[in-house]
Amino acid sequence: MRIFLSALLFLAISSVYAQNTISGVVLDASNQDQLAFVNIYFPDLEKGAATDENGRFSIENLPSGSYNILFSMIGYETQSLKLIIPSTEDIEIKLTPSAIEMQSIIISTPFHKLQRDNVMKVEQKSIKDLKTKGAVTLADGITNIAGVESVTTGMGIGKPVIRGLSSNRVVVYTQGVRLENQQFGGEHGLGLSDAGVESVEVIKGPASLLYGSDALGxxxxxxxxxxxxxxxxxxxxxxxxxxxxxxxxxxxxxxxxxxxxxxxxxxxxxxxxxxxxxxxxxxxxxxxxxxxxxxxxxxxxxxxxxxxxxxxxxxxxxxxxxxxxxxxxxxxxxxxxxxxxxxxxxxxxxxxxxxxxxxxxxxxxxxxxxxxxxxxxxxxxxxxxxxxxxxxxxxxxxxxxxxxxxxxxxxxxxxxxxxxxxxxxxxxxxxxxxxxxxxxxxxxxxxxxxxxxxxxxxxxxxxxxxxxxxxxxxxxxxxxxxxxxxxxxxxxxxxxxxxxxxxxxxxxxxxxxxxxxxxxxxxxxxxxxxxxxxxxxxxxxxxxxxxxxxxxxxxxxxxxxxxxxxxxxxxxxxxxxxxxxxxxxxxxxxxxxxxxxxxxxxxxxxxxxxxxxxxxxxxxxxxxxxxxxxxxxxxxxxxxxxxxxxxxxxxxxxxxxxxxxxxxxxxxxxxxxxxxxxxxxxxxxxxxxxxxxxxxxxxxxxxxxxxxxxxxxxxxxxxxxxxxxxxxxxxxxxxxxxxxxxxxxxxxxx
Known part of the structure; x- marks a missing residue:
């Protein structure tokens, strides 16, 4: 185990010097106008930027490899691009006007794609959206997602129900790790606050392939x-x-x-x-x-x-x-x-x-x-x-x-x-x-x-x-x-x-x-x-x-x-x-x-x-x-x-x-x-x-x-x-x- 960790540390330190930069412009596909304030994000790298008043952007300190990059803006269809770095050419992206809400990358499935590109059906909602509906707690808010309900004891205690299954049949992940908090009991709630949570994703149905025992529901x-x-x-x-x-x-x-x-x-x-x-x-x-x-x-x-x-x-x-x-x-x-x-x-x-x-x-x-x-x-x-x-x-x-x-x-x-x-x-x-x-x-x-x-x-x-x-x-x-x-x-x-x-x-x-x-x-x-x-x-x-x-x-x-x-x-x-x-x-x-x-x-x-x-x-x-x-x-x-x-x-x-x-x-x-x-x-x-x-x-x-x-x-x-x-x-x-x-x-x- 020590040898394994040492090898990881060596790879991390030695890679500091492999840095690349990409740049480009984002245009409106309907009229070729340059688009300002478009969000640009590498979900795998957790790095991003925004276009300037001229629709241009530049992102530095990127590692070599193949990565998904997202371009999103309200009023336009989110676009995902597979980018091979290093790239010496300017990137030109054209966004299509659309009244459909922007899509985000699905994190709960392993290949981190937009939902429209995902093979599994995953529901995703932002906490901001759930709170605008008047939700008092996180357990209350998730009931606004199709196929999700909550077994409740008053307002303070609630646990998720996905398509009729709950308790140990539903796995909860927070901060990227599995939450364990005596969830077998009907009167045991989530024990989590929605403060500091950006979005909620729901996989409906067996996910044991990704998460093991208990992800049956x-x-x-x-x-x-x-x-x-x-x-x-x-x-x-x-x-x-x-x-x-x-x-x-x-x-x-x-x-x-x-x-x-x-x-x-x-x-x-x-x-x-x-x-x-x-x-x-x-x-x-x-x-x-x-x-x-x-x-x-x-x-x-x-x-x-x-x-x-x-x-x-x-x-x-x-x-x-x-x-x-x-x-x-x-x-x-x-x-x-x-x-x-x-x-x-x-x-x-x-x-x-x-x-x-x-x-x-x-x-x-x-x-x-x-x-x-x-x-x-x-x-x-x-x-x-x-x-x-x-x-x-x-x-x-x-x-x-x-x-x-x-x-x-x-x-x-x-x-x-x-x-x-x-x-x-x-x-x-x-x-x-x-x-x-x-x-x-x-x-x-x-x-x-x-x-x-x-x-x-x-x-x-x-x-x-x-x-x-x-x-x-x-x-x-x-x-x-x-x-x-x-x-x-x-x-x-x-x-x-x-x-x-x-x-x-x-x-x-x-x-x-x-x-x-x-x-x-x-x-x-x-x-x-x-x-x-x-x-x-x-x-x-x-x-x-x-x-x-x-x-x-x-x-x-x-x-x-x-x-x-x-x-x-x-x-x-x-x-x-x-x-x-x-x-x-x-x-x-x-x-x-x-x-x-x-x-x-x-x-x-x-x-x-x-x-x-x-x-x-x-x-x-x-x-x-x-x-x-x-x-x-x-x-x-x-x-x-x-x-x-x-x-x-x-x-x-x-x-x-x-x-x-x-x-x-x-x-x-x-x-x-x-x-x-x-x-x-x-x-x-x-x-x-x-x-x-x-x-x-x-x-x-x-x-x-x-x-x-x-x-x-x-x-x-x-x-x-x-x-x-x-x-x-x-x-x-x-x-x-x-x-x-x-x-x-x-x-x-x-």
């Missing part, structure tokens, strides 16, 4: 904000206010880049009281979140590296019933106190026509749950309830010091991801890689939800992208092994071989189809293998099953997309067959008045898709009509329905974009989301009535004191509809989801 990939461009410094101050929770979030950042070094810092704070409905506030849905992110990067001609650190501390109320009606923000008992540390290192060595990427991560999840003490007599309990509000909340401020956590787990995860991109051979781009994880879980509280254990993963993969004149093909295969060693107990190992095949082709003018076939797997988690006790918050006694096998699935995806200058149509369909699907089922007995549930297995299948259109009619390109329909059905082989399958939804939106002398990037929208009745429910669920939610918003950028200020105003559930989502964990108690909220936000650019 899909991947949520969070791209961190970029460092500052070379030789520049910038910062911002931002705040949002939410009328419903009388809550706020604030954020401040600074980043700078000079002499090959890059630095960034961002801090944020969010506080919310119990959310309101037309009839009541939902007691103990209040929460507080503190987040800090920092990064340092270093880059020379043929070597770049960065280190990022994120610490997120959240105190989250766990709602149980409707009780105290107040706008206090300090959580009541029971509540979670969670600290997530994410440390990541990303390094790349560029050779003349190949590259080596090394990503290393360490995640430390410290989870505490505090509950009501049960050893007081009735008089003491009555006396405590009669405390005045000031004394009551002063006591809560010191809960952590007075109470011992009923549940206290520490999950420590080290992971690595090494990929080597081979020199392009004719039509073939090929990548080989190894990935692995070492994880320990330790208990420190009175209760033990899952035992002390060690998990080790190792996987090896190979994948190729093949370019033909009329089609692109992607193939790949992977082998994985996982071992789970429980302290003084169970020792299990699981192995799986998975593959993927995809093809993208234009079957007619402006009509593109993608067909993807892939397998995936998920090894049983510790809870499913070893549970023995009452699971707080679910009111059931769970018994694990050490004989569980790995879930294995096969999914077929078909995507059709039509796109011209003013109309986009899409239809995405899928069929997902899962062998050995793990689920909970009661055995009819009780322990301490809690029904006993056992972990069982049976084959299952899911099917459905997303369909929609986007119209921006000529010549009023500033007007947009968007509509999408999402559906998914999940069943066991015995024809009973799977639980927690989202209802079918229809979303219609009218949006306008405008610019004036006094406002830039102006927009306004009205959106109507309709969730249909969900009558296809699991054996232990009840049907859920449909509902329609009306939202609207507007915003834009203004110049204040020679600085840009972005202002947003949005309203959600404007009719104050009382409704219950099928994926709300408060549904069994008949508790409504959030009512009307008016949200105000601004970002002041420094």
């Amino acid at each position: 899909g991947v949520l990939y969070l791209n961190p904000e970029r460092f500052a461009e070379e030789g520049t410094s910038s910062g911002d101050l931002g705040a949002n206010y939410f009328s419903n929770t009388q809550g706020f979030n604030t954020s401040a950042s600074f980043k700078t880049s000079e002499n090959n070094w890059k630095f960034l810092f961002r801090g944020s704070l969010a506080e919310h009281s119990d959310y309101d409905t037309e009839d009541y506030r939902v007691t103990n849905t209040r929460f507080r979140e503190q987040d800090f992110k920092a990064g340092v990067g270093y880059q020379v001609s043929k070597f770049k590296t960065e280190f990022r650190y994120n610490v997120n501390h959240s105190k989250l109320g766990i709602p149980e019933e409707i009780g105290e009606q107040s706008t206090n923000k300090t959580p009541l008992l029971p509540y979670q106190d969670i600290t997530n540390h994410v440390m990541s290192s990303k390094s790349t060595v560029f050779f003349n026509d190949s590259r080596l990427d090394i990503n290393i991560g360490y995640i430390y999840n410290d989870r505490k749950e505090f509950e009501e003490e049960h050893d007081h007599d009735e008089d003491e309990e009555h006396e405590e309830e009669d405390h005045d509000e000031e004394e009551h909340h002063d006591e809560e401020d010191h809960d952590d010091d007075i109470l011992e956590a009923a549940l206290h787990m520490k999950l420590k995860t080290a992971n690595y991801d090494v990929k080597y991109s081979l020199p392009q051979l004719g039509k073939f781009e090929t990548i080989f890689g190894v990935q692995g994880m070492h994880q320990t879980n330790s208990n420190y509280g009175e209760e033990e939800l899952i035992p002390d254990a060690t998990t080790n993963d190792f996987g090896i993969l190979g994948t190729s992208h093949i370019h033909f004149e009329k089609a692109d093909i992607q193939i790949g295969a992977r082998f994985d092994t996982r071992t789970i060693d429980v302290l003084n107990g169970l020792n299990k190992s699981f192995e799986s071989f998975n593959g993927a095949f995809g093809v993208k082709t234009d079957i007619a003018k402006n009509l593109t189809t993608r067909v993807n076939l892939a397998t995936g797997f998920r090894a049983p988690n510790l809870s499913e293998l070893t549970s023995e006790g009452s699971h707080e918050g679910t009111n059931r006694y769970e018994i694990g099953n050490e004989n569980l096998k790995s879930e294995q699935n096969f999914q077929a995806d078909l995507s059709l997309e039509f796109q011209n200058e003013h109309l986009e149509l899409f239809a995405n369909g899928f069929y997902n067959k899962i062998n050995n699907y793990i689920f909970l089922s009661p055995d009819g007995s009780f322990v301490n008045d809690d029904p006993v549930f056992l972990y069982l297995q049976d084959d299952a299948y899911l099917y459905g898709g997303e369909f929609g259109f986007h119209l921006h009619p000529h010549p009023i390109d500033w007007l947009h009509f968007e509509s999408s329909f999402e559906m998914v059905t999940g069943k066991l082989d015995n024809d009973s329905y799977l639980p927690l399958i989202p209802a079918n939804t229809l979303t219609n939106m009218v949006r306008i974009e405008f610019e004036k002398n006094w406002i830039q990037d102006g927009y306004a929208f009205v959106k109507l989301l309709t969730a249909f009745d969900q009558n296809n429910v699991g054996d232990f669920e009840t049907a859920t009535d449909g509902y329609s939610l009306l939202s609207a918003g507007l915003g834009g950028s203004f110049e204040v004191f020679n600085n840009d200020v972005q202002v947003t105003i949005s309203g959600t559930n404007l009719t104050n509809k009382t409704y219950i989502s099928h994926l709300s964990r408060l549904k069994t108690d008949g508790i409504y989801n959030i009512g009307r909220s008016i949200n105000l936000g601004f970002i002041f650019k420094l």
Whole structure:
């Protein structure tokens, strides 16, 4: 290993002297005018520039090799070019006017292409776009992406659902490394803030080829904000206010880049009281979140590296019933106190026509749950309830010091991801890689939800992208092994071989189809293998099953997309067959008045898709009509329905974009989301009535004191509809989801 690292260091140092420069001009394809302020970016090198008033650009200190370069500007179609460096000729690029939004490079797939050039279907949204829709949290924001929902416990706790699959069946990546934070539990949220996140990418369906075990249902990939461009410094101050929770979030950042070094810092704070409905506030849905992110990067001609650190501390109320009606923000008992540390290192060595990427991560999840003490007599309990509000909340401020956590787990995860991109051979781009994880879980509280254990993963993969004149093909295969060693107990190992095949082709003018076939797997988690006790918050006694096998699935995806200058149509369909699907089922007995549930297995299948259109009619390109329909059905082989399958939804939106002398990037929208009745429910669920939610918003950028200020105003559930989502964990108690909220936000650019 030392020899390997020494060789990398030698290659990095020796490559400092291999520096190249490119230059060129960007023109409007319709009239040959020179275009100023076009963004130019090398995603592999993370270097960029912008054209000057004459449409010209120059980028220095580039390594030799073959790289993708992007040219993007609002009002024009993004263009991607494969550039061989060194290049002695000036580059002339012509951009085609278009009302279609600019595209970005997809980072979650290995070949880093624009979505229109990608074989896999990946949804990408910017955090800025999601926040304009009035999202309170990251988990709330991702529900604006087609095919993605969230299992929620109030507003503070939410976890992603991709086409009906969630928990350990969906992998989350942040800062380029896999996030591990006890995601097996339904009441365990993401533990991440959207502050300092630039965009979200969603891979729908099995991605075990790229990410190994647990990526059976899909991947949520969070791209961190970029460092500052070379030789520049910038910062911002931002705040949002939410009328419903009388809550706020604030954020401040600074980043700078000079002499090959890059630095960034961002801090944020969010506080919310119990959310309101037309009839009541939902007691103990209040929460507080503190987040800090920092990064340092270093880059020379043929070597770049960065280190990022994120610490997120959240105190989250766990709602149980409707009780105290107040706008206090300090959580009541029971509540979670969670600290997530994410440390990541990303390094790349560029050779003349190949590259080596090394990503290393360490995640430390410290989870505490505090509950009501049960050893007081009735008089003491009555006396405590009669405390005045000031004394009551002063006591809560010191809960952590007075109470011992009923549940206290520490999950420590080290992971690595090494990929080597081979020199392009004719039509073939090929990548080989190894990935692995070492994880320990330790208990420190009175209760033990899952035992002390060690998990080790190792996987090896190979994948190729093949370019033909009329089609692109992607193939790949992977082998994985996982071992789970429980302290003084169970020792299990699981192995799986998975593959993927995809093809993208234009079957007619402006009509593109993608067909993807892939397998995936998920090894049983510790809870499913070893549970023995009452699971707080679910009111059931769970018994694990050490004989569980790995879930294995096969999914077929078909995507059709039509796109011209003013109309986009899409239809995405899928069929997902899962062998050995793990689920909970009661055995009819009780322990301490809690029904006993056992972990069982049976084959299952899911099917459905997303369909929609986007119209921006000529010549009023500033007007947009968007509509999408999402559906998914999940069943066991015995024809009973799977639980927690989202209802079918229809979303219609009218949006306008405008610019004036006094406002830039102006927009306004009205959106109507309709969730249909969900009558296809699991054996232990009840049907859920449909509902329609009306939202609207507007915003834009203004110049204040020679600085840009972005202002947003949005309203959600404007009719104050009382409704219950099928994926709300408060549904069994008949508790409504959030009512009307008016949200105000601004970002002041420094």
